[in-house]
Amino acid sequence: KFFMFAQDYNRALTHLMRCAGSNEAKGIDLAITCVGKARSQQLTQKLLDFLLGEKDQIPKEAKYLFRFYLSLGQYIEASKTAIIIAQQDQEAGNYRSARDVLFTMHQELKSQQTAIPFEMSNSLMLLHSYILVKVQIKLNDHVRAARLLNRVAHNVSKFPSHVVQILTTTVVECQKAGMHNSALNFSMILMQPEYREQIDPKYKKKIEALVRKPEKTESDEDYSLCPNCNQRVPDYELLCSSCQLALPYCIVTGAHIIRDDLCSCPSCDFPAIYSEFLKYLSMDDSCPMCSNKINPSNLIKMDNAEHFLNQAANL
Structure with missing residues (x-):
């Protein structure tokens, strides 16, 4: 720390990498800060080699690589790393953590007016739908x-730790909703041999009877109207099958947004169906996407959705 504040970044990095x-x-976090301040190609490469395990053959956790790329403004590399981290979290069953990584990267790319990769936005949508x-x-x-x-169940291979649980819950909820x-x-x-014995005994007979x-x-x-056409x-x-445009989803319901009932989270700016967000806030005071506290009085229904739709189409 002392060497870093003295702007002797080379010695600072050497000491920090020994922690x-x-x-x-x-x-490692301080080393990333150090390289960000130094803006030296040589020190950047030195830390990158360290994080990748080029010398000791021990690659550091991908989260550090993600922070490293972010600190240097290398958003394309950061987004690739974010997708890898999210996939690892997903495979381990840490779906909220995976969602949060992709959300953080989404917000960074949006703030830089950089195109958001489809793989990232689609994974974020699926993880948020599950939550x-x-x-x-x-x-x-x-x-x-x-x-x-x-x-979610149509993409259940992306949730490998909980395939049977997700399919079972889907069956139960579809029954309740009349989606027989x-x-x-x-x-x-679920009746396939690889899943049958894993079904919770509480539901097994019911599923077999189905x-x-x-x-x-x-x-x-x-049905509701496409906000574009x-x-x-x-x-x-x-x-939308008519205009072939992707439709932004509501962060409260997961359904596509509705032009004349539209708002956005005052904190993260993700869209929502205004009436549904108000209903949700009567139960929980935190945004379901960014988790920040939201005062219902700060929720403003959009009079003109055109600007938002144009902005969404350009990302």
């Missing part, structure tokens, strides 16, 4: 919970 044990994390399931069940909206789970055909389809997947005596009726999904689109469809 081990309980001091290693703090040492929203509990929110909607808590709000006693089993139809929205079922639609969210339907989306969807419940049947996911029940049949497959033996199938009910194939399906409640119709609600005003054609009817299923609430949980995020691509």
Whole structure:
């Protein structure tokens, strides 16, 4: 620290890279700060080699590489690293942590007016959809919970630690929502040999009965207007079949946004259906995306959604 404040960045970096044990994390964080201040290509490469384990063959955790690229403003490399970290968290079943990494990177890219990679935005959407399931069940909206789970279950390979649990919950919520055909389809997947013995005994007989005596009726999904072209689109469809534009999703419901009922979080600026956000804030005072406290009086319904839609289309 002393060498860094004295602007002797080379000696500071050498000492910080020697930190081990309980001091290693703090040492690496300071080393990243040091290189950011130094703006020296030689020191940048020295720290990069250290983080990649070029000399000792011990690569450091990817989170440090992520911070390293961010501190240097290398947003493309940072976003690639963020995706890797999120994938590792996802595979370990740490879905909220994975979502938070992608959210942080999304906000950095947005602030720099840099294009957000599809893989990142799609993974963020899926992880957030998974997190929203509990929110909607808590709000006693089993139809929205079922639609969210339907989306997640169609991408269940991205949630390898909880495949059976997710499919089981999807079956249960689809049944409650009257989506019997969807419940049947996911029940049949659960009956496959690799999953059958992992089903919670509490639900196993019910799922087996669903497959033996199938009910194939399906409640119709609600429709609302595409915010871009005003054609009817299923609430949980995020691509308009008419104008072929991707539709931003509401951070409270996971459904696509509605032009005449639109707001954004005062803290993170992610969009939401205004009436749904107000309902949610009566139960919880934190934004479901950024987790910052939100005062309902600061929530403002957009009079003109055009600016927001143009901004979203350019990211």
